[in-house]
Every structure is written in C-alpha cells, then in structure tokens.
Amino acid sequence: MDYITLGKTGLTVSRLGLGGIPIQKSSPAQVHTLLECLSAQGVNYIDTARGYTVSEPFLGEALEGLRDKFILATKSMARTREAMAADIDISLKNLRTDYIDLYQVHNPSMEQLDQILSEDGALLALQEAKAAGKIGHIGLTAHSAEVFARALSLDWVETVMFPYNIVESQGAELIRQCTEKNVGFIAMKPLAGGAIEDASLALRYVFANPDVSIAIPGMYSTEEALQNLAAASDTAPLTDDELERIQAVRDALGTNFCRRCNYCAPCTVGIPIPSVFLFAGYLQRYDLGQWGYGRYQTLPVKADACVECGECESRCPYHLPIREMLKTCVKDFADFEKNH
Ligand code: SF4
Ligand code: SF4
Structure with a gap:
C-alpha cells in the first residue's frame, strides 16, 4: 500500500480509502469484517457523512476495537454555527469516538459557502470544535468546479474532495493546484458512481495522477476490497492497452454523462x-x-x-x-x- 501526506493536515494516509456510502446496505457485523480486511492490508482511511443515513452509526459499531487503526473523516450539510456544532456532536456519538480526524463541509453551493463563512456560519463551529480537540482538521467537498476553485482560496480548507474518474476529469487543473497549495485532494466517485464497471481500470486511472492524495471507492464486501487493493498496489504506469480501454469507457459513457458542473443553471422552473x-x-x-x-x-x-x-x-x-x-x-x- 502506498502512503501519502494529506496536504496541510500532515496526516499519513493510505492512497486507497473506504468510501462510506454503500455501508448503508450492509450491517455493523459485515462492516467490521470489511474493516478488519482493510486494516490488515494497510488501508487506514474511512470517509462517511452525516447524510449517509446509517453509515456513521454502523461504522461506529464496526469500529469497536479498531478505532486506532483508522483516520476517520465525515461531513455535514449544516450551514450555520448552531447546526454544525450539533452535527459534530452527533457524529462523535454515532462513530463512538471522542475525536474525528477530518470534518468536512459537505457540498455547499456558492451561496451556502457565503453563509458558512458568515458571522454565525458553520465555519465558526468547526474552528471551535478543532480548538476543543473534538476534530483534527477541516475540509470541504464539492461537486461544482466553481466551489472547488473558491475553496482553494480559503486558508482553513485543508482538504478538498471532488469527483475524479475516467469520465470526470474536469477538475484536473484544480487538482494540480491542490498540490501547489498543499491542500490534500480526495477523489470521490473514482468509479463514477458505479457507471464504470471495470473497477480496477478506474482505480488505476485515478492513482496514475500523482496530484490525487486518496481515492475513496465505496466498498461493500471483502471481495470488492481485495479487487480494489490489487488495483491500488499496482503502481506501474498505465499501459497502452489500459489507455485504449480508458478511451473506450469515455466513448461509451462520455456522451450522456452529467459532470455536475452546474453550467446549465438556472433552470427556468428551478429544477436542480x-x-x-x-x-x-x-x-x-x-x-x-x-x-x-x-x-x-x-x-x-x-x-x-x-x-x-x-x-x-x-x-x-x-x-x-x-x-x-x-x-x-x-x-x-x-x-x-x-x-x-
Ligand atoms: S447537465 Fe450539463 S451543464 Fe448541467 S451539470 Fe450536467 S454536465 Fe453540467
Ligand atoms: S424547464 Fe426543463 S428544459 Fe427548461 S431549463 Fe429547466 S430543465 Fe431545462
């Protein structure tokens, strides 16, 4: 397993991490088995969210006896100081821990980012929680390139999470800037939300970019984990055959795949x-x-x-x-x- 320093956080993380969305369809016992497998193979990073229904509490239960093996990251859609402070406490309780390594602002719009930065905004609660030792670091997740670019101008942002995969490389230039600014870059949706069926090829593509700190595919079973681990441990350059297959995936998906750039907004009737x-x-x-x-x-x-x-x-x-x-x-x- 390759390890990397996650930008300004200084945390040493495995380049492959666990994305916590599919945990919702699992059980705490199954997740415990998965975590034991990941830990044995050197994976030390877990990402979840307040918004992923039972993901946090399932992980909390599954982490019994394993908490010190993992760097824990979660996130909240709260935009005000009061709501963010409440969510941090709920996350701590759900995850059965007294410390969360990375707490992220979850996918704000530009307007919501204004609110987060305002006098009574969520950033204040995050900074207070950091000072109180409840969380270690603060990051931000985005689906919009505009928000990603703005995040890079905010000193308190230690990590950015953004989609990056074979059919969504629109963030490549901003990802490069993460390295320049020492901001950790976490690739979300490395398999394009399941649209790319060849998981190994998808991960090989993502890890071939040295500006990507971590990729966090959702993992549900130990079989999936082992397949992803094999792809993550193959550090050889992409072969001509792989490059051809990457192009074939783009040809198949590229024409009708939404990149979530939001350039289509505003919709006449307000559809997001x-x-x-x-x-x-x-x-x-x-x-x-x-x-x-x-x-x-x-x-x-x-x-x-x-x-x-x-x-x-x-x-x-x-x-x-x-x-x-x-x-x-x-x-x-x-x-x-x-x-x-
Ligand atoms: S529909 Fe098009 S413009 Fe709108 S978010 Fe998707 S890719 Fe971007
Ligand atoms: S109403 Fe329909 S066609 Fe018109 S902007 Fe909205 S989504 Fe597009």
Whole structure:
C-alpha cells in the first residue's frame, strides 16, 4: 500500500480509502469484517457523512476495537454555527469516538459557502470544535468546479474532495493546484458512481495522477476490497492497452454523462438538474435505490416540473440531452415508487 501526506493536515494516509456510502446496505457485523480486511492490508482511511443515513452509526459499531487503526473523516450539510456544532456532536456519538480526524463541509453551493463563512456560519463551529480537540482538521467537498476553485482560496480548507474518474476529469487543473497549495485532494466517485464497471481500470486511472492524495471507492464486501487493493498496489504506469480501454469507457459513457458542473443553471422552473441526475444515478447504477429516492424526495422542484424550454441544454458544455434525460429520471423514480 502506498502512503501519502494529506496536504496541510500532515496526516499519513493510505492512497486507497473506504468510501462510506454503500455501508448503508450492509450491517455493523459485515462492516467490521470489511474493516478488519482493510486494516490488515494497510488501508487506514474511512470517509462517511452525516447524510449517509446509517453509515456513521454502523461504522461506529464496526469500529469497536479498531478505532486506532483508522483516520476517520465525515461531513455535514449544516450551514450555520448552531447546526454544525450539533452535527459534530452527533457524529462523535454515532462513530463512538471522542475525536474525528477530518470534518468536512459537505457540498455547499456558492451561496451556502457565503453563509458558512458568515458571522454565525458553520465555519465558526468547526474552528471551535478543532480548538476543543473534538476534530483534527477541516475540509470541504464539492461537486461544482466553481466551489472547488473558491475553496482553494480559503486558508482553513485543508482538504478538498471532488469527483475524479475516467469520465470526470474536469477538475484536473484544480487538482494540480491542490498540490501547489498543499491542500490534500480526495477523489470521490473514482468509479463514477458505479457507471464504470471495470473497477480496477478506474482505480488505476485515478492513482496514475500523482496530484490525487486518496481515492475513496465505496466498498461493500471483502471481495470488492481485495479487487480494489490489487488495483491500488499496482503502481506501474498505465499501459497502452489500459489507455485504449480508458478511451473506450469515455466513448461509451462520455456522451450522456452529467459532470455536475452546474453550467446549465438556472433552470427556468428551478429544477436542480445535476442533483436530479446524481440521485437518479444511485437508483440506476449503484444499487442504492432507497437512498437515491429518499434524497430525490427532498428536492423542492423535481424533474417532472420541466416545461421543456431547452434553456439548460444551450448552456450545457457537454451538449447533454437534458430534457430527455430528465424524462428518463421521472420514469425511473416513478417505477421505483411503484415497486417499493
Ligand atoms: S428544459 Fe426543463 S430543465 Fe431545462 S431549463 Fe427548461 S424547464 Fe429547466
Ligand atoms: S447537465 Fe450539463 S451543464 Fe448541467 S451539470 Fe450536467 S454536465 Fe453540467
């Protein structure tokens, strides 16, 4: 296992970490077995979130006797000081620990980032928790390149997490800047939310970029873990054959795949277009239908509100057929509702 210093945090982390989303469909006992396997193979990093339903409490239970083997990272959607302070305490309780190594601001928009930085914003609670020894470091996660770029101008941001994979390399230049600014870069969705079926190839691609500190594929079973470990330990340069297969994946997925850049905004009727595609992806590709459906239900304006004006499509740099894709999402969510 390769290890790397995670930017300003100074933490020594394994380049392969555990992404905590699929833990929701597991059990604490299964997660314990998975953690024992990962720890034995040298993986020392776990990422979860307040928003991943039972992920934090399952991990807390599974970490009994193993807490000192792992660097723990979680995140919260709280934007105010009060809500963030409450979430940090809930995370500590859920994870059955008195210290979380990295606490991240979870996917803020530019406006929400303003709120987080305001007088009564969430940053204050994070800094207070850090001073009190409840958390060690502060990071930020983003799906928007605009937010990622802004995060790099904020001194308190010690790590950034952003999607990076074969079909989502739009952050490559910003990832390079992370190295320059000594900000740890955590690659989320290295398998593009399950869209890339060849997990080994997907991880080989991500780890071939030296500016990526860690990649955190979601892992559910020890079989998956062992496959990912094999890919992570192969540090040879990408072969011509692999480069060809990478191009083939791009050709297959690249034309109708939302990169969540948000250039299509604002939608005429207020549909949060990339969020619809993100949640539908969990339904369509990731075997986490209930969670994707649940998140979709929280959207104030849903895909069926589309009036087909086409404004978004004229702004999408990838020329995605957004109207048709939204119709597919509406149908998939309706089918899910009917069958569950
Ligand atoms: S086509 Fe639909 S999704 Fe796109 S801007 Fe118009 S209403 Fe919004
Ligand atoms: S639909 Fe297009 S513009 Fe909108 S977030 Fe996705 S890739 Fe970006």
